[in-house]
Amino acid sequence: MNKHIVLLPGDGIGKEIMESAKQVLDAVAGEYGHRFTLQEHAIGGSAIDQYDTPLPEATIAASQEADAILLGAVGGEKWDAMPSEKRPEKGLLGIRKALGLFANLRPVKGFPSLLHASPLKEHIIDGSDILIIRELTGGLYFGRPSERRDNGREVVDTLHYRRDEMERIIDKAFQSARLRHNHLTSVDKANVLESSRMWREIVNEKSHEYPDVTVDHMLVDAAAMKLITQPNQFDVMVTENMFGDILSDEASVLTGSLGMLPSASVRSDGIGLYEPVHGSAPDIAGKGLANPLGMILSVALMLRHSFRMETEAAAVERAVRECLDQGYVTSDLNISAGEMVGTEQMTAAVVENLTVKSVSDSICSM
Numbered sequence: 474m475n476k477h478i479v480l481l482p483g484d485g486i487g488k489e490i491m492e493s494a495k496q497v498l499d500a501v502a503g504e505y506g507h508r509f510t511l512q513e514h515a516i517g518g519s520a521i522d523q524y525d526t527p528l529p530e531a532t533i534a535a536s537q538e539a540d541a542i543l544l545g546a547v548g549g550e551k552w553d554a555m556p557s558e559k560r561p562e563k564g565l566l567g568i569r570k571a572l573g574l575f576a577n578l579r580p581v582k583g584f585p586s587l588l589h590a591s592p593l594k595e596h597i598i599d600g601s602d603i604l605i606i607r608e609l610t611g612g613l614y615f616g617r618p619s620e621r622r623d624n625g626r627e628v629v630d631t632l633h634y635r636r637d638e639m640e641r642i643i644d645k646a647f648q649s650a651r652l653r654h655n656h657l658t659s660v661d662k663a664n665v666l667e668s669s670r671m672w673r674e675i676v677n678e679k680s681h682e683y684p685d686v687t688v689d690h691m692l693v694d695a696a697a698m699k700l701i702t703q704p705n706q707f708d709v710m711v712t713e714n715m716f717g718d719i720l721s722d723e724a725s726v727l728t729g730s731l732g733m734l735p736s737a738s739v740r741s742d743g744i745g746l747y748e749p750v751h752g753s754a755p756d757i758a759g760k761g762l763a764n765p766l767g768m769i770l771s772v773a774l775m776l777r778h779s780f781r782m783e784t785e786a787a788a789v790e791r792a793v794r795e796c797l798d799q800g801y802v803t804s805d806l807n808i809s810a811g812e813m814v815g816t817e818q819m820t821a822a823v824v825e826n827l828t829v830k831s832v833s834d835s836i837c838s839m
């Protein structure tokens with residue numbers, strides 16, 4: 474198959490892990506006879522430096538034409554004092570909005586060899602397998618007004634949702650639950666927020682359309698606690714934009730590191746932007762230390778969801794698991810045993826497993 478992929482490396486470790494993604498795509502193309510054309514565009518702080526905007530028109534236009542988009546990460550201290558419209562993060566929010574990517578899927582499933590990399594007790598996290606579905610183009614992130622007033626003595630951010638914005642993400646969550654274990658936990662703050670009360674009403678209404686899915690409602694503060702004390706009780710979690718942002722970083726602790734989590738930001742027609750959950754990690758940027766696995770697992774999500782290449786996606790995930798089984802770890806994974814490697818070596822190990830495995834696959838199938 475021929476696929477056209479737009480790459481948005483962004484800032485900090487975003488650029489480093491994008492190199493890993495390219496190598497993995499190269500290996501997949503070689504092993505399975507695909508052709509991936511890769512086209513890089515600017516976003517975030519590096520776009521501000523080059524084009525004076527975090528989201529150049531050319532980046533949006535190219536992304537609209539692509540079969541899928543891969544994004545590294547944006548942000549860094551250099552741009553932290555910029556006015557809000559010129560922050561790197563606005564580039565990321567802008568591309569999600571421009572492409573209508575309202576559903577952010579964040580699977581949280583640890584690898585067996587990393588069970589002891591988590592600070593949580595093994596018996597608590599063992600078997601946990603959660604899909605967090607985060608609404609991505611509404612809520613506090615996009616509310617108007619969002620401004621300082623009264624000479625800086627007052628500030629307002631607006632939490633705004635339209636009913637249809639809630640309905641489509643909640644539908645997506647029910648549909649995803651059907652593909653998994655038919656259990657949906659809706660997370661809100663309905664004891665305080667009107668928006669959450671409407672959210673809960675919609676979940677209850679929709680539950681009649683999906684009688685085979687068991688639904689729980691949970692307040693977000695309790696959900697934050699249950700996520701790390703009883704993670705096994707969750708299957709699919711669905712929540713609004715900011716709650717989902719916070720809960721997914723917290724959930725990464727189940728897997729051993731934020732650097733492990735991939736994500737897919739999609740809309741109804743399957744077009745998607747794939748990005749690791751973590752940020753540009755200014756504290757380790759430029760040192761070659763970044764864990765590339767969240768990014769590599771995002772490539773797997775792209776292969777599966779945008780290109781329907783299930784075999785290839787599974788092969789990438791298997792190659793990652795094998796690297797970890799072989800004892801390769803990056804410094805964010807708190808494991809004393811094993812071989813501590815940097816971004817490049819971890820990537821090379823994934824590529825090695827990917828190519829060795831597919832050679833033995835083809836020998837077996839002869």
Ligand code: NAD
Binds near residue numbers: 486545548751767
């Ligand atoms: P961060 O996710 O960049 O880093 C948090 C911590 O996790 C740091 O200690 C970092 O070193 C570590 N970490 C993250 N990813 C890692 C990886 N792959 N390998 C090893 N360690 C990793 O969050 P932050 O420090 O709060 O934010 C830094 C910048 O990133 C900010 O400008 C923020 O806005 C931005 N950010 C961007 C995205 C994105 O582009 N998707 C996501 C989150 C934060």
Ligand code: IPM
Binds near residue numbers: 548562565566
């Ligand atoms: C994420 C990030 C972004 C978000 C920031 C950088 C705008 O934290 O993708 O999780 O909050 O959505």
Ligand code: MN
Binds near residue numbers: 718719722750
């Ligand atoms: Mn986040």
